[in-house]
Amino acid sequence: MLQCQNVMKKYGGKAAVANITTNIVPGKIYALLGSNGSGKTTFMKMVAGLVKPTSGTITFAGMPIGAETKKHIAYMPTEGFYYNYMSCKDAGNFYKDFFEDFDENKYYQLLQEMNLDPDMKVSKMSSGMTAKAKLALTLSRNSSIIMLDEPLNGIDIIAREKVIETVLQNASPNNAIIMSSHLVDELEKIIDYAIFVRQGEVVMQGDAEELRTRYEKSIVDMYKEIYKYD
């Protein structure tokens, strides 16, 4: 469904993403793992069409990333990305205007479950509330690819469980969910596939269960092993 071939992104002379080759298929939850600055966010931004790769190719259903693929790929950035004036309701209206796969009823239901007031301005929200609002907005799209960049950042332990539960509810045989996080132990129990990125390169990837069997380690332990010197 989503194919990335030797993807590289350089800023000046420095490669933020040096070489990523992977294939994302529907029906799986992917964990994009790596320490700070390993290139996870840049990679997601390239898939979302916010950053152009310096070289390599990214295609969704055979189409290069562009306006057409944005209809099928949902991306939740780490930062708050709303326009200044926006409330949750305004953001929902924006998504309704531009994304055919946006489910307005689901959005308001998610906002209610997360105890968020639709009329509250996002700029007035706490970081935890903003994180939940972003998540509700992104997960209300029934997209083929859903990318969540650090979805557990700024969220307390109780809300984290709610986030994980919501992500699981949204997983289906028709979509692929890609999540990046430092909180690997939180993801360990729900992921189907792990991609370890270090200094912009995929150092290891595979089916989570197969990796555990092959290395006789949990994903958390593999993470500690790979990034112990970072």
Place this chain on the structure above:
Amino acid sequence: MLKLTKYEFRKNMSAPIILLIVIGVLQVAFLSCIALDKEKYVALTFGLQTVAMTFSYFIILILSIASYSRELKSKSSYMTFMAPVSTYAIIGSKLLMAFLVAVFFGIVLAVLLPINVVIIGAKYDEVKNFTDALELLMEFFGFSIKDLIINAIMVVFEIMVNFYLVVVLAYLSITLSSTVLQNKKFKGLVSAVLFGVIYFGLSWVALKIPQVIENPTDYVEAFVSVFPTMMFYIMCIVAGFFATGTLLEKKVSL
């Protein structure tokens, strides 16, 4: 593109609303001074309002450029660039928004200014005598209302073309700064210099374009004579628009 324009307007509506309030307050002050016969303040409020309306052109110009520059530097650009629309539609929506606001203030100017002149004329004989004398003078030199309208259309057309030329070239420079020059030192300065060089370069080329009518004798001829220059500027605007859209499409890096 129209949907994006709606959000462009919503994002940038504060400044035009403030401008409109200022013009409105000055109009109320002007009418109050007329009603209270405060001659000195009539001139002051009328003058201030005319200045405010004229400056609205520059304010809209600056706001339009600043809003694009700010957006490319802020995370809210994700919202715009994640939408499944082409980069040309994104740029187009910003230009359309600037156009609509400029037209709106143009209409406000075109309506309020003559009304206020008529009100002053009706209230003060000296002004009435002055406008009557002006009309006589115009008749003497062979100017008519038709000439005035043609002249006004010509001026508005030239202003709009120049407005868009500046905006599109500024967009191109800002885009260059945020894409191909993104990791270069002094990128802001380089893009500002590029803007200056391109703008003055185009103005220099425009001066070299031969006039259709060397010595225009009336406003229609004057309009025809500057037409090739205006066409050249319009072509530059179109080229600048596509260059900006293409740069964003090929090199976007938010």
